[in-house]
Amino acid sequence: MEAFVSRKKLKTTQQEDDEKEEEAHKRKGEVLVNLGNESQVLYIPKLFSFQDSSRYLKFLNNQIPWTRPTIRVFGRSVLQPRDTCYVGSAGITELVYSGYKPEAHSWDDYPPLQEIREAVHRALPGSYFNTVLLNRYKAGDDYVGWHADDEKLYGPTPEIASVSFGCERDFLLKKKPDKTSKARKTEGEASSMQRKKNACSYQHSFTLKHGSLLVMKGYTQRDWLHSVPKRAKADSVRINLTFRHVL
Numbered sequence: 001m002e003a004f005v006s007r008k009k010l011k012t013t014q015q016e017d018d019e020k021e022e023e024a025h026k027r028k029g030e031v032l033v034n035l036g037n038e039s040q041v042l043y044i045p046k047l048f049s050f051q052d053s054s055r056y057l058k059f060l061n062n063q064i065p066w067t068r069p070t071i072r073v074f075g076r077s078v079l080q081p082r083d084t085c086y087v088g089s090a091g092i093t094e095l096v097y098s099g100y101k102p103e104a105h106s107w108d109d110y111p112p113l114q115e116i117r118e119a120v121h122r123a124l125p126g127s128y129f130n131t132v133l134l135n136r137y138k139a140g141d142d143y144v145g146w147h148a149d150d151e152k153l154y155g156p157t158p159e160i161a162s163v164s165f166g167c168e169r170d171f172l173l174k175k176k177p178d179k180t181s182k183a184r185k186t187e188g189e190a191s192s193m194q195r196k197k198n199a200c201s202y203q204h205s206f207t208l209k210h211g212s213l214l215v216m217k218g219y220t221q222r223d224w225l226h227s228v229p230k231r232a233k234a235d236s237v238r239i240n241l242t243f244r245h246v247l
């Protein structure tokens, strides 16, 4: 009985701490979502002013050597549905995703990218990013499908900082299917009402604004998938930069 009470108390303290942290971010106009099991997402809507964001968008759109590579998806070669470029420090482990190994360009050639990285470092004390993967979505039919950035070179709990410029697009998160038999059994026993309720907390969506920063932390890449789906109404270019730390 005693053990049960103290466990319950411990959980309450954790929840209280989470709520306090969420409140502190809210006061700054930010959103912190605790996804459970030590996964969090932080959204800062205005890391950059409108003017700076527009200047960066123009620079990136015109000066980055964009490519649209052929990638492998479920054993088939397909054109990636967005443009890409990769920038990283010399000597880092090579990145390979969907059978594609992007060439790492040098930070030295893109001072505005270094400026953006410094702003991200200031916003996230203690963070350090040595690579950035850039994506350009020309319009609403460019997208990124469901995936996790769970490549080994980032380690088990990577912090991924995602900066967006240009057209607003939806960023979705959904929980990976739970593999443990205990979880399957609990889900099987749940009433349809409970299942609906659970489903809600297993999906989140953010509209990523011009000049915003979204950070995925903790075990988000292990336990969750994310995507930027097609949107018929998105009629202009969006550029997204995901800063990552290669170990």
Ligand SMILES: O=C(O)CCC(=O)C(=O)O
Pocket (backbone or CB within 6 Å): 133, 135, 144, 149, 162, 171, 208, 226, 228, 240, 242
């Ligand atoms: O464009 C975005 O917001 C997400 C991009 C992304 O998930 C990725 O590059 O891995």
Ligand SMILES: [Fe+2]
Pocket (backbone or CB within 6 Å): 147, 148, 149, 226
């Ligand atoms: Fe991603």
